[in-house]
Amino acid sequence: MKLSNLEEKLLKEKFSDNVAYNKAIERLENGEPFAYVIGEWYFYDETYRVSPDCLIPRPETEHLVEWLIKNLPQNGAFLDLCTGSGCIAISTLAHRKDLTALAVDISEKALEIAKKNAVLNGVSDRISFIQADVLNADFLGDRKFDVIVSNPPYIQSDVIDTLSVQVKNEPRIALDGGSDGLDFYRVIFGKYTNNVKTNGAVICEIGYDQGPVLNDLFGCTIMKDYSGNDRIALLNVK
Numbered sequence: 001m002k003l004s005n006l007e008e009k010l011l012k013e014k015f016s017d018n019v020a021y022n023k024a025i026e027r028l029e030n031g032e033p034f035a036y037v038i039g040e041w042y043f044y045d046e047t048y049r050v051s052p053d054c055l056i057p058r059p060e061t062e063h064l065v066e067w068l069i070k071n072l073p074q075n076g077a078f079l080d081l082c083t084g085s086g087c088i089a090i091s092t093l094a095h096r097k098d099l100t101a102l103a104v105d106i107s108e109k110a111l112e113i114a115k116k117n118a119v120l121n122g123v124s125d126r127i128s129f130i131q132a133d134v135l136n137a138d139f140l141g142d143r144k145f146d147v148i149v150s151n152p153p154y155i156q157s158d159v160i161d162t163l164s165v166q167v168k169n170e171p172r173i174a175l176d177g178g179s180d181g182l183d184f185y186r187v188i189f190g191k192y193t194n195n196v197k198t199n200g201a202v203i204c205e206i207g208y209d210q211g212p213v214l215n216d217l218f219g220c221t222i223m224k225d226y227s228g229n230d231r232i233a234l235l236n237v238k
């Protein structure tokens, strides 16, 4: 098993006795993602608990956090759909003490992790959680937010099988965006705009090749990540 110096250091910190260390190596050899084996991962300035019940936070998702920290109004409230580990909402709250958030996920187990992460990062008094199916927008009634943010599942169902074994070890429901990958965007840039205040916004992470279609369908503004790939779709709500 070829580990980077950093991976080796993190593993040794976590598993000081040999038996546990060797067991961890075995899990890695079986294709388990590194973050699941050490049980935590780093995102923005925070540390997150992770498990196979949630997606592993990725650096490109930090662009959403940067945008929220910069653009949410003073004392604003935002909604995080498909919160998973909670990383987007929690890192944003950690850097803006005036904000509050509601975080939604269909997975009870993911929500348990997100709740732990809120406590670990000192924001649990400003975030609430709802278990609900995001594809069914009705659970919110007419509640309105300054911004809705989401990094929803956006991979086409038939592409998932072609991904690396590490990614396939992540929860399929966190990856699968339906046959064209757009199921979640259709509701989030559609029905959910009723849950945004005047002059608010809906902002989502997107796949590198989904910019043109999201611009066509909903008039989203598309922004790039550090690698120069389309990564964010923004819709201003009038």
Ligand code: GLN
Residues within 6 Å of the ligand: 055, 056, 057, 058, 061, 081, 082, 083, 084, 085, 086, 087, 088, 150, 151, 152, 153, 154, 173, 174, 175
């Ligand atoms: N919002 C979470 C993240 O960014 C989970 C995303 C998902 O489950 N698709 O990691």
